[in-house]
Amino acid sequence: MGQLLIPVLVGVTSMAAYLVGAKGLRLSHGCIHKAVRRMLDCLGVTLIFLGVNLGTAVIVILAARVLTREFLSLYLVADETLLVLSLIQALIFQGWRDLSGPNVSRP
Amino acid sequence: MGALGRPRRMVWADLCPLLGGVGLALFLVSAFTPLSNLLSRPMGGPSALEPAEAIVVLGGGVMPNGVLSNSSMRRALHGILLHRKGLAPLLVFFGPVRDSGPAEAEVRAELARALGVAPRVILAAAEPRTTREEALRGSVLLQAKGVQRILLVTDAYHMRRARTAFEQAGFEVLAAPTHDLSSGVFRPGERLALMRRVVEERLARLYYGLAGYL
Numbered sequence: 616m617g618q619l620l621i622p623v624l625v626g627v628t629s630m631a632a633y634l635v636g637a638k639g640l641r642l643s644h645g646c647i648h649k650a651v652r653r654m655l656d657c658l659g660v661t662l663i664f665l666g667v668n669l670g671t672a673v674i675v676i677l678a679a680r681v682l683t684r685e686f687l688s689l690y691l692v693a694d695e696t697l698l699v700l701s702l703i704q705a706l707i708f709q710g711w712r713d714l715s716g717p718n719v720s721r722p
Numbered sequence: 723m724g725a726l727g728r729p730r731r732m733v734w735a736d737l738c739p740l741l742g743g744v745g746l747a748l749f750l751v752s753a754f755t756p757l758s759n760l761l762s763r764p765m766g767g768p769s770a771l772e773p774a775e776a777i778v779v780l781g782g783g784v785m786p787n788g789v790l791s792n793s794s795m796r797r798a799l800h801g802i803l804l805h806r807k808g809l810a811p812l813l814v815f816f817g818p819v820r821d822s823g824p825a826e827a828e829v830r831a832e833l834a835r836a837l838g839v840a841p842r843v844i845l846a847a848a849e850p851r852t853t854r855e856e857a858l859r860g861s862v863l864l865q866a867k868g869v870q871r872i873l874l875v876t877d878a879y880h881m882r883r884a885r886t887a888f889e890q891a892g893f894e895v896l897a898a899p900t901h902d903l904s905s906g907v908f909r910p911g912e913r914l915a916l917m918r919r920v921v922e923e924r925l926a927r928l929y930y931g932l933a934g935y936l
Contacts, residue, residue: 658742686851693922
């Protein structure tokens with residue numbers, strides 16, 4: 616039962632948000648799938664940033680081991696901070712694309 | 723640019739949502755299904771708690787103020803308990819200094835002495851920084867004393883790689899993992915943490931394989 620708490624909680628608050636949006640704010644029902652696609656788009660960009668950040672970090676650490684006497688652990692890159700920073704990078708990048716007009720690549 | 727740019731834009735426009743969808747699906751499957759438990763089970767293997775010539779406790783991390791990480795403390799206590807059960811006469815602690823402060827190996831040796839282990843049976847080695855270095859240093863320290871058969875203490879998901887490294891260093895290894903992965907974890911956060919450990923360990927094995935260490 617405890618395992619269902621979080622999915623049920625998120626389901627209920629999502630339904631509440633839908634009702635507030637549809638009834639209270641009169642948001643377009645047809646735009647929901649576009650919003651989901653935009654969320655997936657942003658998540659994809661986040662994963663690209665995360666992959667690039669991780670790959671770069673591994674190269675830097677291995678290069679530092681070879682070129683200097685400094686030992687840096689590869690576990691240093693396994694830090695949650697990198698995921699959050701990658702998300703921030705993606706949000707800024709996506710915002711930049713949005714604000715740069717319709718001629719740039721957009722889903 | 724127009725002719726070449728259009729397909730490139732379409733690829734980008736489709737790639738990101740697809741990647742995001744795959745990432746979201748992996749997140750949901752990792753957090754809300756037993757996938758991480760299933761993937762972690764083959765990594766540990768059973769304990770082989772039999773008499774040996776030394777108990778070797780691998781490093782797990784220490785904070786600059788000398789407080790052992792959870793993993794390090796769990797491994798150290800498991801090694802001390804095995805020694806107190808009389809499974810081996812020698813107790814070897816690994817663990818380097820992290821950034822600054824005391825060496826993890828010394829903190830653990832002090833803990834063992836405080837818990838009644840005789841100082842003469844404790845060896846502390848703070849130089850090795852990786853599993854492979856621990857295996858190589860262990861062979862120098864222990865094979866000079868004629869030790870061949872060891873009880874290896876580390877986390878269950880780390881055991882496979884560590885065991886191979888120590889076997890390649892010339893030891894007969896008896897696995898003594900600190901916990902049993904067969905019971906699994908059930909909360910979403912715990913499952914994600916376990917999945918992260920599984921992925922880290924698989925990447926570490928890949929790295930060891932590419933580097934020719936395994």
